[in-house]
Amino acid sequence: AMLGATTYKDESYDSYWDETYGRKGTLVALAARATYHFQFPDEIDTYAFLHLGAGFERWNQYGTPPSLDELDLDPVTRFLFGAGIGAKYYFNDKVCALAEIGFDMAYFKIGAGYRL
Numbered sequence: 001a002m003l004g005a006t007t008y009k010d011e012s013y014d015s016y017w018d019e020t021y022g023r024k025g026t027l028v029a030l031a032a033r034a035t036y037h038f039q040f041p042d043e044i045d046t047y048a049f050l051h052l053g054a055g056f057e058r059w060n061q062y063g064t065p066p067s068l069d070e071l072d073l074d075p076v077t078r079f080l081f082g083a084g085i086g087a088k089y090y091f092n093d094k095v096c097a098l099a100e101i102g103f104d105m106a107y108f109k110i111g112a113g114y115r116l
Contacts, residue, residue, distance in 0.1 A: 021063025023073060029055045029105070031080055045088040049102070053080045088113060 031053025038046045057076040084102010086109075091097070093115065100109045 021061070023059045023061050025057055025059040027055050027057045029053060029080055031082070033082075043090050045090065045096070046085070047087070048085050049083065049100070049104075051080070051082045051104070054078070055080045 031051040033049055033051040035047045035049045038048075040046060055078045057078070059073045059075075061073055082102065082104035084100055084104055086098060086100035086102075088096040088098040096113045096115070098109075098111050098113050101107065
């Protein structure tokens with residue numbers, strides 16, 4: 001199992017007549033992630049993962065909207081859930097390439113890893 005934290009920044013823009021206004025938000029997620037590994041060939045590490053946690057959203061306004069009632073700026077805390085499958089291909093004992101598919105911060109992820 002693994003415990004980690006991640007940040008994700010989301011921005012939305014609205015326009016009203018010739019003025020630009022809207023809100024910018026930041027989501028900070030804190031989740032625990034559990035993995036179950038299936039070892040097929042020695043070089044490939046396949047696994048399933050599940051994570052549960054909380055997301056904390058905060059919004060800031062920019063520009064001047066026609067009325068403050070139109071933009072919801074209240075902080076939000078939400079439940080986070082994710083699950084998927086992944087695989088790591090090890091080039092040697094330390095370095096690997098990885099890919100994950102599932103319902104998570106992104107539906108598809110690719111990257112590289114280094115084992116300590």
